[in-house]
Amino acid sequence: MKVLKGLAVLMLVLASxxxxxTHAQAGTYCWIASDGNAGIVEGVRLTTTDLGFGxxxxxGTVTIYNTATxxxxxxxxxxxxxxxxxxxxxxxxxxxxxxNANGVAAASSTVASATSYTAxxxxxxxxxxxxxxxxxxxxxxxxxxxxxxxxxDGVATLTTCLY
Amino acid sequence: xxxxxxxxxxxxxxxxxxxxxxxxxxGAELCWNLDDGKTSEVFFLRVGVLDFGTGDYGLAGTKxxxxxxxxxxxxxxxxxxxxxxxxxxxxMVGLQVSDGIAGSNTLLVENMVMMLDSxxxxxxxxxxxxxxxxxxxxxxxLCP
Numbered sequence: 213m214k215v216l217k218g219l220a221v222l223m224l225v226l227a228s229x230x231x232x233x234t235h236a237q238a239g240t241y242c243w244i245a246s247d248g249n250a251g252i253v254e255g256v257r258l259t260t261t262d263l264g265f266g267x268x269x270x271x272g273t274v275t276i277y278n279t280a281t282x283x284x285x286x287x288x289x290x291x292x293x294x295x296x297x298x299x300x301x302x303x304x305x306x307x308x309x310x311x312n313a314n315g316v317a318a319a320s321s322t323v324a325s326a327t328s329y330t331a332x333x334x335x336x337x338x339x340x341x342x343x344x345x346x347x348x349x350x351x352x353x354x355x356x357x358x359x360x361x362x363x364x365d366g367v368a369t370l371t372t373c374l375y
Numbered sequence: 376x377x378x379x380x381x382x383x384x385x386x387x388x389x390x391x392x393x394x395x396x397x398x399x400x401x402g403a404e405l406c407w408n409l410d411d412g413k414t415s416e417v418f419f420l421r422v423g424v425l426d427f428g429t430g431d432y433g434l435a436g437t438k439x440x441x442x443x444x445x446x447x448x449x450x451x452x453x454x455x456x457x458x459x460x461x462x463x464x465x466x467m468v469g470l471q472v473s474d475g476i477a478g479s480n481t482l483l484v485e486n487m488v489m490m491l492d493s494x495x496x497x498x499x500x501x502x503x504x505x506x507x508x509x510x511x512x513x514x515x516x517l518c519p
Contacts, residue, residue, distance in 0.1 A: 261425055261433075263404075263422075263423025263424060263425055263433075263435055263436075264404065264423055265404045265421075265423050265436075265518075267404070267422065267423030267435045267436045267437075268435060269423075269425055269433050269435040269456070270435075270456075290456070291435075291454075291456055292434075292435035292436065292454055292455060292456030293435070293454070294435070294436065294437050294452075294454055296437070296452050308452070308454055309454060310454040310456060310471070310472075310473035310484075312471060312484075332473065332482045332484045333482075334454070334473050334482055347482055348482075349482040363482060
């Protein structure tokens with residue numbers, strides 16, 4: 213009887229833990245990103261899916277805003293993030309991630325003349341504040357050539373998502 | 376006593392349901408040892424799995440690169456993401472891996488494809504912008 217009671221309590225605790233774990237992991241986060249590319253500010257919106265074991269999947273958009281012209285371009289982004297760098301001095305580790313972004317120039321008038329961009333991004337975020345740094349390398353693709361841009365080092369600051 | 380038994384059975388049911396939902400949503404963690412003959416360097420791939428429910432799976436995790444010399448062993452952790460799908464050729468895994476070395480002038484992103492049999496063992500190709508293509512053996516492993 214006592215054993216049965218104990219088992220029932222244990223089951224209740226286990227059920228609670230499993231239910232909480234099932235529903236509490238996903239989220240949508242937004243960052244303002246600036247990396248010294250003059251006149252350009254980027255807004256990053258990513259939905260994270262917790263795969264367990266410290267692995268996260270990222271999907272969302274990067275909005276590239278030209279402060280001089282007011283023009284903006286939205287590109288899609290997907291990637292992965294992991295908890296890495298756990299040491300005695302950094303017990304929470306860092307959130308290290310990668311993103312691939314793909315998009316076309318807003319000014320392109322037809323599909324045939326469109327310039328497309330691919331960007332590789334490496335993220336390093338503080339798991340507490342979700343602020344951090346990143347490195348970005350962009351390649352521009354036209355119908356005749358692919359041209360690699362300079363690598364940019366930037367700062368990503370967590371902000372409130374507007375939608 | 377009877378009520379307690381009913382409660383106990385109900386609890387078991389809830390635990391079973393929750394465990395199933397957890398497994399469905401988060402899948403499992405999959406790991407492989409990768410060896411493509413590159414001198415003194417071996418890899419360990421470790422990914423979480425997201426089941427899209429269509430026979431396609433999203434992957435996110437890490438690829439550890441361990442380099443051994445006569446005097447030292449160093450491990451670099453790289454970030455990996457991709458997808459797994461089943462086809463007539465077996466399980467196919469496509470991955471992109473970012474090494475994220477801050478000191479380099481360009482970001483190194485490696486592309487990988489793995490062709491696996493039903494036991495999740497098989498072979499793989501990897502290539503990036505600076506090295507030649509490597510062909511290696513992928514051995515399904517227990518995740519530590």
